[in-house]
Amino acid sequence: MAKATSSVREALVQTAPSGRPASRSTSSAYPARRRAFCPLCGQQTDKLANEVATPDAALCAGRCAVAWRALTALRLCESASEEVAARRRSEWDARQPHASTLSELMLMRWRGGDWTVTPEDVLGQL
Ligand SMILES: [Zn+2]
Secondary structure, eight states: OOOOOSHHHHHHHTTSOOOOOSOOOOOSOOOTTOEEEOTTTOOEEEEEGGGOOSGGGGOOTTHHHHHHHHHHHHHHHHHTOHHHHHHHHHHHHTTOOOOOOHHHHHHHHHHTTOOSSOHHHHHHTO
């Protein structure tokens, strides 16, 4: 009267693909087994490029994902900031190269492996 466990069948049911990218912008041949790169650290991930619909879908789990959230929040602040806009205008008028914004600096640091300022710190100050 022993019944086989149904866990295997349940596991199989759960692997159905849930969604695919709606548009295929590039028709040129993409190697099907190409691995995606994490947009934050630039490391190759174990995710397949054709299964990654958005850049943030290729993020490494953990630190890179938190860092990406912090950068997104920073950029949002910067795009709404009068100070950043004014600085851009004066740089433009003086024909100076534009100075890096905080989000650019943090991306460079984190990508370079410098985590002395953590994404959690940045998020906590926004
Ligand atoms: Zn990463």
